[in-house]
Amino acid sequence: MITLAFVYVIAGLFFGLLCVLSARATRWGNAAFYALLSLSMLAGNQLGDFGNGVLALALVGIAGFGLMAKGGQVSTTPAERQVEADRRGNALFVPALIIPATALLGTLLFKQLPGLADPKQVTIIALAIGVILALLACQLWLRPNPIAPFEAGRGLLDTVGWAAVLPQMLASLGAVFALAGVGDVVGGLVGQAIPNGSLLGAVLAFGLGMALFTMIMGNAFAAFPVMSAAIGVPLLIHAHHGNPAIVCAIGMLSGFCGTLMTPMAANFNIVPAALLELKDQNAVIRAQIGTALPLLAVNIALIYWLAFPG
Amino acid sequence: MIGVLERHGLQERARTLIAGLKGATVGRLLTGYLLIRQLTAALGLTSIAGHAQTVRPLVAPMAVAAAASDDETTNDQVKAMAAATDNIGLFFGEDIFIAIGSILLMKGFLEQQGIVLEPLELSVWAIPTAIAAFLIHGFRLWRFDRRLKR
Structure with a gap:
């Protein structure tokens, strides 16, 4: 049976990877921020209320004192993107739609087949599966460097900064x-x-x-x-x-x-x-x-x- | 995930889509944008458009061009209306998507109160308000057009 713990592990691993990538780019503030987020996802249950409270304060501290560097990572150039946008056309929207489609279908399907997933959390579990499927589809179709999704995710989250949390x-x-x-x-x-x-x-x-x-x-x-x-x-x-x-x-x-x-x-x-x-x-x-x-x-x-x- | 697609031109494509709206008037252009913004937000694509991504580079200049006015006060009003349309489209579209922050917040809060609900049950009830938002703001945009003509 798939439970919410599965989703937390995936999210925790994702933030863990972002931490490693930030550390590699010597953005220590960002690395610490993602490390804490990852920790709270992976071990939140073991930390207890007090531990989680301290963790939340530490997150605010890092973000509040401006220790996080913003975006500014290498991506494709605007001209390259325009060329790809014209070539691929509206098909570019398809992978983005895999996520909501899987989330919706998964919710309905898990309802029909009880026992596959924790019935209280079906939507979130279906959503996590949708993200994984969409990433796989992108990987097959666009063939970016395997690290690219995570670099791009870091770029987005760094830009949004702590507004994400x-x-x-x-x-x-x-x-x-x-x-x-x-x-x-x-x-x-x-x-x-x-x-x-x-x-x-x-x-x-x-x-x-x-x-x-x-x-x-x-x-x-x-x-x-x-x-x-x-x-x-x-x-x-x-x-x-x-x-x-x-x-x-x-x-x-x-x-x-x-x-x-x-x-x-x-x-x-x-x-x-x-x-x-x-x-x-x-x-x-x-x-x-x-x-x-x-x-x-x-x-x-x-x-x-x-x-x-x- | 969305990040990868952006590297491959997702935002540029969204811009082409909006630029394809052949609205001769401010009202029609912004109503079209409102609809696209609500629909994409309802599918969870909240960050493909926005004030920095689409309003400033695209929607506001197009609306100002459509207004064809030399008056600076009028142009400011048109730009403000473009930004307002983006907010309204986002707010009253995103809650239809089942995994947006506010839906998860409500689910978590209700669980603490001993009421277990699926996000889907919450999100379907965002649809009536989304339709009302479209009608009300669409009507205001139509009136805005008539005021501009005078």
């Missing part, structure tokens, strides 16, 4: 908030504000709360655990028996509406204004509000109608 970090921040009882406080406040047992009131508070909290934190990932612990799970899912998948999925998207309206989400809203040399650094946010507000209303209505039948 930022979502997980923000999610943990949200979890810490939730553990520290912020969720209960918010929940208590909201509980008083909503007329007793009003479903519409609770849905409104959840959707608007997700958007507002996202605007403050700059990221829906941090808002989600707090608002869900405060309102989503206790009120909408338990008290009113809402469908958890719908409440959470559309709740998260309500948060995304908030992301469109806040300068705190700098990489989406402020950086492009700078890239496009706009005079008003909030111009992108201004262009987005007109879509974000009606869409937020639609999301709240969708939760209300879809998650609570009858």
Whole structure:
């Protein structure tokens, strides 16, 4: 039976290889960063909560103090790429589509054949298999140097830098908030504000709360655990028996509406204004509000109608 | 994996695809881009387009050219709309893909709460919002076109 451990081992080995490649290029900061990531994937279970906490702090330390060098690795030239793009045409998209296709088919297949994979984690396992298949297909078709995929992966991750782990970090921040009882406080406040047992009131508070909290934190990932612990799970899912998948999925998207309206989400809203040399650094946010507000209303209505039948 | 394909011209191909959109107006061009961005993001291809990859080198200049205006304020508005379209396409497309960060975060959170769900069950519920996002932003782009004409 294939379990999640299999996926962790693969991811751990991948980051381990990135570590070796970084060390070879004498980028010690990057090498240490990938070594820690690899360690957490391979031995996270043995490290215990305290060990993992120290590890996370070390990752933040390396990234935060700017010890990671950025991208700048040798790749093909733009002209070479243009020639290949023209020659291979839209077929270039095919290997990229192997991954989602395998993930989707694998999920459905593993459901039909229980015992092959851990039933709780089928999608992630299918995804890992998809990545391996796609890499094999690329290797056969494009015939790059066998190290090339890993060099390219390192190039991409170095460019993205520690933003690659930022979502997980923000999610943990949200979890810490939730553990520290912020969720209960918010929940208590909201509980008083909503007329007793009003479903519409609770849905409104959840959707608007997700958007507002996202605007403050700059990221829906941090808002989600707090608002869900405060309102989503206790009120909408338990008290009113809402469908958890719908409440959470559309709740998260309500948060995304908030992301469109806040300068705190700098990489989406402020950086492009700078890239496009706009005079008003909030111009992108201004262009987005007109879509974000009606869409937020639609999301709240969708939760209300879809998650609570009858 | 995506890195290898990029070395072999994936981004260039995506650019050709967008450049092939024969939209005479800003609105039509950006609506086409919105659709492509949502569809590719829904397939997990979130990084083939973006502000640095496509908006600055390609979409914004094309939109400005389509607007054919000498007014700098108008041109800034057109560029901002191009960037906004990229964000909206990305945000309300990516959650349809089953292995994006936010879906995995929700799955993990719900597991802690004792609710076990498949990512697929979560991601299908991103589809209604994705359609609504396309309709709302498409409508706004259509109105943007009419305002530009005046």
